[in-house]
Amino acid sequence: MNEFARGNTRDLRVLWALEEMGLPYEIVGMDHPNHDLDSDEFRAKNPFGQLPVIDDDGVVVTESGAILLYLARKSGKLMPHDLAGEAQVLRWSIAALSSVEVPVLTMWFVGISGGKGTKPHDALQQWSDMRLEQLDGWLANRTFVATDEFTVADILMTHVLSARSTDQALLEPYTHVRSYLTRCMDRPAWKRTFDAYCKRVEAA
Template sequence: MLTLHAFGNVHPAVHGETRDLRVQWALEEMGLPYTVRGWDHTAGETTGPEFSAISPFNQLPLLEDDGLVLSETGAILIHLAETSGRLIPADARGRARVIQWCLVALSTVEGPIQPLKLIDLGALGEPGEVRGALTGWTHRLLGNLNRRLEGRDWIGTDDFTIADLLLASVLRQLRHTDLMDGYPEVKAFYERAMARPAWQRTLDLYAERLGADRAKIG
């Protein structure tokens, strides 16, 4: 049985923003049986000795699979896809394309988006000039993605894969801004991903787990 180590309690300001959503979404998409082990972040459980023994950077989420404990959402999703044969092509070239776009989502695209989100959450102090630089960087990347998505539904292959899941999760950090408005292909891609039943189930399960307001985290 797979175990997802996720937030059992976290500050309400980040409800709906935590990365355990990505892994739970993948598990729901793949239809894999799993249990959730919730950790109380606000009570300091994620810095205690029990958690430190399994998490190299005291970060959630983690995935436990028959004694193997993995951190980092990209590594977790690639492992799940490879071992289940789901959300990844069977051929080597197709797998390479999907893994490429997983890395693009988590490095190239998320590079400016994550600090931009942290600024908007007030986690990095006063924004100053850096927000303008990050916004410009984000626009450049969204333009590139928009070009890539012309004439296609999904980023790596014709089918929805873990690369799409990760890219949509990264783009979701922009949902309270208007930054995607000028990029119709990106926005349509994002809306297709967010409409998937497995994502909607994930939000329901997440809200129940954290006692969060479902209407506010979507």
């Protein structure tokens, strides 16, 4: 694994959810330099050649958001059991991966590609600031983003906001967003997930 990617990979979202749900799982390592993701066997599971992928007794699911929603539906955990509550989790899961992640991730990519200080980068920063300000207002009187309880939407939103691909300086003005991140990342399941991840990655 590229050193910069450590702590930034989307499998962390899945591992965190599994820890929160108390579900048993087995991690299967993939060797990026050895082109494991380009093998015919792997591309049959994910034609995009990306991780994470789960194989749940023959049910193959890719894309971290889809995996979390699948696991929540299957386990009955981190997802309300009523249709209205489920709709809010779906709503905010998609918002995390589109309305929030798209501008901050694109801004990061343009920045590391030599685009800092350019008009496109400035426009992306304005877009990111707008979304974070709107999110900050939403979180002003809420403990979690979708419902009164912690859900998979919070895992997705937290990882989007805390990943290295989000410039943490962007979050500085938004006290409600930062308090929200602290609440979510103080959860024991996240700490267990990240500690185990670091030990595994460093050992590899």
